[in-house]
Amino acid sequence: MRVDVVTVFPDYLAALDLSLIGKARQAGLLDLRVHDLRDWTTDRHRTVDDTPFGGGAGMVMRPDVWGTALDDVLGDDGHLVVPTPSGEVFTQRHAEALATEEHLVFACGRYEGIDARVAEHYRASGRRVSELSIGDYVLNGGEVATLVMVEAVGRLLPGVVGNPESLVEESHGAAGLLEYPVYTKPPVWAEHEIPEVLLSGHHAKIARWRRDRALERTATRRPDLIAALDVAALDKHDLAT
Numbered sequence: 314m315r316v317d318v319v320t321v322f323p324d325y326l327a328a329l330d331l332s333l334i335g336k337a338r339q340a341g342l343l344d345l346r347v348h349d350l351r352d353w354t355t356d357r358h359r360t361v362d363d364t365p366f367g368g369g370a371g372m373v374m375r376p377d378v379w380g381t382a383l384d385d386v387l388g389d390d391g392h393l394v395v396p397t398p399s400g401e402v403f404t405q406r407h408a409e410a411l412a413t414e415e416h417l418v419f420a421c422g423r424y425e426g427i428d429a430r431v432a433e434h435y436r437a438s439g440r441r442v443s444e445l446s447i448g449d450y451v452l453n454g455g456e457v458a459t460l461v462m463v464e465a466v467g468r469l470l471p472g473v474v475g476n477p478e479s480l481v482e483e484s485h486g487a488a489g490l491l492e493y494p495v496y497t498k499p500p501v502w503a504e505h506e507i508p509e510v511l512l513s514g515h516h517a518k519i520a521r522w523r524r525d526r527a528l529e530r531t532a533t534r535r536p537d538l539i540a541a542l543d544v545a546a547l548d549k550h551d552l553a554t
């Protein structure tokens with residue numbers, strides 16, 4: 314997969330050189346390119362913004378500069394992703410769908426955002442365009458949201474995560490449940506013991522206990538997910554035993 318990120322703060326994306334995503338890039342699993350939007354400006358001051366039509370506070374990012382940048386970067390196959398607080402909320406389902414794409418281009422806005430005609434233009438020219446929010450809170454720009462989405466998508470690419478099994482039982486995985494609590498050595502820490510079933514070696518009971526804890530956590534912390542629960546995806550064996 315190729316991922317392009319266009320931003321006025323390229324250094325913000327340095328975190329993508331680290332850890333799993335960094336290793337995926339070195340292994341050639343992820344071709345990530347970060348671009349400075351100002352490289353497409355034509356004036357001496359490398360201006361990317363202007364005052365908003367209709368008045369109001371702040372500045373808006375210019376469509377002409379974004380248009381020349383995205384015409385260069387999108388190529389024939391790019392799927393444009395625009396982080397925005399006014400977008401559809403990004404979920405694991407979005408991550409799974411984006412992970413099937415060949416080429417993603419993230420347009421990181423700043424100021425009051427990017428001129429609305431930019432997303433409209435590429436949608437009208439038949440491109441896939443996703444305006445996505447990473448949650449109901451306001452950031453200062455699209456870079457942090459892009460870091461979140463690139464990590465969530467990148468880790469789903471084949472070969473990136475060592476043990477693909479670990480992708481199955483995560484929170485928001487196939488069954489739509491939150492993850493069960495996890496424990497490791499020592500068996501007693503600060504007078505806190507481990508749930509006995511986890512020491513039993515009885516795999517079916519352990520699986521059932523984990524499923525029960527995941528359901529309990531989901532019902533308690535995210536009752537909204539219970540309504541959307543895909544019962545068919547739950548391992549019927551666990552629930553039956």
Ligand SMILES: Nc1cc(-c2ccc3cc[nH]c3c2)n[nH]1
Pocket residue numbers: 396397398421422423424425426427445446447448449450451452453454455458
């Ligand atoms: N979920 C979320 C996205 C954003 C966001 C995204 C882009 C820009 C550009 C200027 N401010 C921005 C904020 N805030 N919160």
